[in-house]
Amino acid sequence: MTIQATDAVLLDMHERMVRIRIFEEEAGKLMENGKVPGALHLYVGQEAVASGVMVHLNDDDHITSTHRGHGHVVAKGGAFKEMYAELYGKADGYCKGRGGSMHICNMEIGMLGANGIVGGGIPIAMGAAFAKKYRKTQEVAVSFFGDGASNEGSFHEAANMAALYKLPLILVCENNGFGEYTRQDAHQAIVDVADRAAGYGMPGVVVDGMDAIAVYEAAGEAVARARKGEGPTLLECKTYRYYDHVGVRGMGLSYRTDEEVEHWKQRDPITMLESRLVEQGILTKRKITNIHKRIREDAKQAIEFAEKSPLPDPSELLDDVYYVQA
Amino acid sequence: MAEAQLDTAQAERKLAYVNAITEGVREVLLEQPDAFVAGEDVAGAGSVFGYYQGLLEQFGPERVIDTPISEKGIMGLGIGAAATGCRPIIDLMFMDFLGECMDEVANQMAKMRYMFGGHAKLPVTVLTMSGAGMSLAAQHSQSLEAWLTHLPGLKVVAPATPYDAKGLIISACRDDNPVFVILNKLSLALEGPVPEGAYEVPIGKANVIREGTNLTIIAFSRMVHEALQAADQLKEHGIDAEVIDLRSLQPLDTDTIVASVKKTHRAMIVHEAVRFGGFGGELAAQIQELAFDYLDAPIGRVGAPFSPVPYSPSLEQSYMPNAKRIVAETRRLIGI
Amino acid sequence: MTAPLGIAVNPASGKDIRRLVARASVFDNQEKRAIVRRALVGAIHAGAQEVRYLPDSHEIARSALLEVEDALSAEAVDAPRTGSVLDTVAGARALADAGCGAVLTLGGDGTNRAFVLGWRDAPLLPISTGTNNVFPVLVEATLAGAAAGLVTSGRIPLAEAADRAKAISVTVEGEHDDIALIDAVVTAERFVGSRALLAGEMLRLALLTRADPAAAGITSIGGLVRPLGVDEDCGLLLELGPKGDPVAAPIAPGLYQTIGVEATRVLAFDEDVEVTGPCVLAFDGERERVLKPGQMALLRLARNGPWVIDVARTMRLAAERGLYRLDGAARSKRSAG
Numbered sequence: 001m002t003i004q005a006t007d008a009v010l011l012d013m014h015e016r017m018v019r020i021r022i023f024e025e026e027a028g029k030l031m032e033n034g035k036v037p038g039a040l041h042l043y044v045g046q047e048a049v050a051s052g053v054m055v056h057l058n059d060d061d062h063i064t065s066t067h068r069g070h071g072h073v074v075a076k077g078g079a080f081k082e083m084y085a086e087l088y089g090k091a092d093g094y095c096k097g098r099g100g101s102m103h104i105c106n107m108e109i110g111m112l113g114a115n116g117i118v119g120g121g122i123p124i125a126m127g128a129a130f131a132k133k134y135r136k137t138q139e140v141a142v143s144f145f146g147d148g149a150s151n152e153g154s155f156h157e158a159a160n161m162a163a164l165y166k167l168p169l170i171l172v173c174e175n176n177g178f179g180e181y182t183r184q185d186a187h188q189a190i191v192d193v194a195d196r197a198a199g200y201g202m203p204g205v206v207v208d209g210m211d212a213i214a215v216y217e218a219a220g221e222a223v224a225r226a227r228k229g230e231g232p233t234l235l236e237c238k239t240y241r242y243y244d245h246v247g248v249r250g251m252g253l254s255y256r257t258d259e260e261v262e263h264w265k266q267r268d269p270i271t272m273l274e275s276r277l278v279e280q281g282i283l284t285k286r287k288i289t290n291i292h293k294r295i296r297e298d299a300k301q302a303i304e305f306a307e308k309s310p311l312p313d314p315s316e317l318l319d320d321v322y323y324v325q326a
Numbered sequence: 327m328a329e330a331q332l333d334t335a336q337a338e339r340k341l342a343y344v345n346a347i348t349e350g351v352r353e354v355l356l357e358q359p360d361a362f363v364a365g366e367d368v369a370g371a372g373s374v375f376g377y378y379q380g381l382l383e384q385f386g387p388e389r390v391i392d393t394p395i396s397e398k399g400i401m402g403l404g405i406g407a408a409a410t411g412c413r414p415i416i417d418l419m420f421m422d423f424l425g426e427c428m429d430e431v432a433n434q435m436a437k438m439r440y441m442f443g444g445h446a447k448l449p450v451t452v453l454t455m456s457g458a459g460m461s462l463a464a465q466h467s468q469s470l471e472a473w474l475t476h477l478p479g480l481k482v483v484a485p486a487t488p489y490d491a492k493g494l495i496i497s498a499c500r501d502d503n504p505v506f507v508i509l510n511k512l513s514l515a516l517e518g519p520v521p522e523g524a525y526e527v528p529i530g531k532a533n534v535i536r537e538g539t540n541l542t543i544i545a546f547s548r549m550v551h552e553a554l555q556a557a558d559q560l561k562e563h564g565i566d567a568e569v570i571d572l573r574s575l576q577p578l579d580t581d582t583i584v585a586s587v588k589k590t591h592r593a594m595i596v597h598e599a600v601r602f603g604g605f606g607g608e609l610a611a612q613i614q615e616l617a618f619d620y621l622d623a624p625i626g627r628v629g630a631p632f633s634p635v636p637y638s639p640s641l642e643q644s645y646m647p648n649a650k651r652i653v654a655e656t657r658r659l660i661g662i
Numbered sequence: 663m664t665a666p667l668g669i670a671v672n673p674a675s676g677k678d679i680r681r682l683v684a685r686a687s688v689f690d691n692q693e694k695r696a697i698v699r700r701a702l703v704g705a706i707h708a709g710a711q712e713v714r715y716l717p718d719s720h721e722i723a724r725s726a727l728l729e730v731e732d733a734l735s736a737e738a739v740d741a742p743r744t745g746s747v748l749d750t751v752a753g754a755r756a757l758a759d760a761g762c763g764a765v766l767t768l769g770g771d772g773t774n775r776a777f778v779l780g781w782r783d784a785p786l787l788p789i790s791t792g793t794n795n796v797f798p799v800l801v802e803a804t805l806a807g808a809a810a811g812l813v814t815s816g817r818i819p820l821a822e823a824a825d826r827a828k829a830i831s832v833t834v835e836g837e838h839d840d841i842a843l844i845d846a847v848v849t850a851e852r853f854v855g856s857r858a859l860l861a862g863e864m865l866r867l868a869l870l871t872r873a874d875p876a877a878a879g880i881t882s883i884g885g886l887v888r889p890l891g892v893d894e895d896c897g898l899l900l901e902l903g904p905k906g907d908p909v910a911a912p913i914a915p916g917l918y919q920t921i922g923v924e925a926t927r928v929l930a931f932d933e934d935v936e937v938t939g940p941c942v943l944a945f946d947g948e949r950e951r952v953l954k955p956g957q958m959a960l961l962r963l964a965r966n967g968p969w970v971i972d973v974a975r976t977m978r979l980a981a982e983r984g985l986y987r988l989d990g991a992a993r994s995k996r997s998a999g
Binding site (some may be wrong): 096099128320 | 437
């Protein structure tokens with residue numbers, strides 16, 4: 001009756017987390033080496049959140065994401081090839097080079113896009129949840145957003161409406177302690193964003209966002225509640241991004257100390273999960289090495305694919321501004 | 327023009343603009359099970375303008391939904407629901423409230439399909455109310471169509487007549503793109519022929535509502551009626567004006583405009599919005615780009631002065647463009 | 663003689679997954695801050711002058727103290743702020759070193775357990791702002807502060823105001839020791855995860871310091887089979903499993919589950935209970951430690967826990983001694999003489 005992570009689930013979460021980590025590390029290198037245009041916001045450090053939530057979802061459950069969205073696409077089942085191609089701005093990318101990092105999406109797996117506007121995805125996920133209830137499905141919608149977005153009006157309006165209509169929505173606040181370069185204590189007078197849930201009439205819980213199993217259990221309860229028609233949940237995951245707001249080294253601003261980053265890395269979500277998997281005899285160190293190797297190889301091939309993919313033809317510039325009835 | 331006039335001729339029944347809106351929405355709710363209406367005071371109150379009255383009773387609270395006063399939320403609801411299989415009709419009570427939800431409109435709704443490489447389809451229709459004339463002052467009287475026509479990805483229509491109101495609402499709701507239907511509050515009581523049942527007024531097709539030979543007046547929304555009155559008055563001055571009701575601003579029926587100007591050699595553009603930076607500037611630019619050699623006079627523009635909409639009736643009356651101003655401006659332009 | 667009053671607030675209490683599963687109480691941090699402030703007012707009126715507080719990561723204690731700073735001298739003790747349980751453990755030690763005469767704790771059973779890990783015989787006045795609140799008491803903060811203030815100001819001696827609690831000492835082979843105040847539980851789960859102990863079907867063994875049929879938590883299982891009071895010098899050992907007699911018990915607030923009780927035994931002090939992994943040990947309602955296959959742990963019960971100040975008794979003594987009457991101090995001296 002309670003949610004227990006089976007071996008299969010643990011392996012699945014682990015796979016997703018390692019895929020995110022490797023995808024992002026390689027993406028960071030591509031950006032720093034000037035291989036891809038634009039700005040990438042990397043998800044490294046927060047892998048347990050996307051993975052612990054996403055293992056509960058199906059393709060017909062929808063999510064909205066943030067400017068830091070690659071991890072959500074990977075965890076929802078996105079393919080490296082189309083993802084890297086999109087970062088390169090190539091024709092084979094998920095958005096045919098129209099969106100790039102900040103708008104990467106895959107509608108077929110219920111991924112309603114990264115979003116360049118902080119808080120922009122929250123009302124959209126609420127709308128998706130509304131549609132799911134309207135169409136009397138058992139599906140859910142999940143919106144990922146940060147502590148910074150919890151100060152946007154869009155969060156408050158969507159939270160209020162989700163609670164009012166008892167929508168199957170899970171609001172996942174990835175509290176990484178920073179709104180861009182501004183520390184949380186300089187942008188809100190509270191520490192637990194989950195405290196805001198009470199103001200809208202929904203449950204709010206805090207969970208260790210570095211612990212995939214903790215996220216899995218809490219998200220499982222929230223998703224189950226939503227599927228049963230019991231309404232939305234605000235799930236706050238305390239986490240941390242290892243890299244800068246943009247890119248790896250970013251602008252080199254001294255808004256946080258190396259000690260702080262190191263302190264969080266002591267509780268690295270992947271290392272912690274792997275040590276438990278080894279302790280429980282679910283994986284061996286050797287098998288873990290092989291998993292990393294296999295995924296690294298995937299990434300390498302996907303990057304080669306993206307490199308070779310053609311650039312979009314300028315003659316297609318105006319395609320898809322509007323839907324044209326066939 | 328032919329198809330509209332034909333349908334109009336068949337329709338013997340007359341209906342007020344407000345009731346034509348209701349009929350349009352009702353037809354959509356009847357034919358599209360995935361369509362619902364959501365907005366502030368749309369259900370219990372039947373809209374503050376009355377155009378949803380009876381729909382709650384007919385379709386129930388699951389399909390006619392009162393929302394909190396949360397325009398970001400309402401617009402987000404429309405976007406998210408449209409992207410995931412519904413066909414929402416979103417009511418933005420006053421167009422002036424666009425400011426409360428401009429991110430959802432400009433950055434999300436308009437761009438989602440393009441940003442996603444064509445993988446998203448957003449069949450959402452927004453009904454919203456524009457226009458001055460009721461002493462509702464600066465925040466409930468604006469005509470902000472230029473804010474919307476500047477956004478690739480949106481379609482924008484502005485019906486002037488009851489017939490077009492119903493037909494354009496049905497077309498908008500059958501379209502798989504986001505469409506704004508800009509209604510006009512001073513036209514709510516205006517009566518005109520409206521056929522029963524569902525019919526479409528095509529989006530992107532202007533209506534030559536009066537034929538003429540030596541001036542083209544281009545207008546939309548309520549200004550169409552002021553333009554028609556002006557055309558009557560201009561006749562006394564020897565001017566035989568053609569009047570084009572644009573109906574659709576985006577996409578714009580440039581062909582009809584250009585064809586008319588090539589015939590009449592003069593163009594007068596009329597809208598209720600502030601003239602400076604208004605949609606008329608775009609129309610004037612396109613006319614001179616496409617028909618410069620045919621023009622016998624500078625292109626005229628009538629719009630509101632560069633001021634917020636005032637409250638006092640005396641100020642508001644002098645603020646709003648009308649037939650008299652159109653006549654005066656035309657005579658000044660042509661020198662008669 | 664007066665001693666400083668200690669304050670330890672757990673900012674993380676009252677926020678975990680049990681809000682979802684069982685609709686357990688929510689204690690947002692504004693509420694915790696208000697509780698601290700009310701307790702401080704009670705303490706000031708009881709004669710408290712000095713406060714030493716644990717610098718929690720949410721600055722709850724500090725922000726409450728700012729509101730009454732004229733009436734008290736307050737100082738944070740030197741303790742880490744990692745946002746983890748270690749803050750409470752290290753903070754407890756620091757409060758002990760500061761010589762606190764009584765400590766107000768805000769949290770649930772888990773918070774007090776962590777505190778006692780750092781300061782075994784702490785003089786506690788636990789105010790419940792947690793999920794499982796068997797150890798702390800539901801009491802108006804003003805009076806909790808008053809009782810604690812009466813103790814720190816020396817006006818009611820600790821020995822009169824408080825009783826010593828039972829505790830379960832946990833020794834884990836090859837690792838650091840641990841403690842439980844209400845219950846130590848063995849579950850067949852594999853991970854600590856979200857910590858909450860919710861899977862009744864996985865429970866295997868429970869050692870209880872008290873078996874309270876009027877409480878929510880694992881203690882209720884024993885309470886509904888064989889009640890055992892805080893004053894009895896023994897514990898209760900339950901063997902649990904699917905084959906046992908089914909008992910419907912509220913194993914968490916708002917959550918009844920059917921638990922199979924295979925055996926019940928009153929356990930004397932200093933009688934060891936041996937546990938072997940693989941399993942997870944849960945203390946006071948939360949999964950805490952994973953025992954690896956073959957790893958051993960010993961559970962031992964004794965009355966060697968913290969001192970717990972009884973608010974009702976303390977206030978009754980204060981009333982009897984006229985401590986709140988305007989000439990109360992003089993009368994108290996006379997009657998004592």
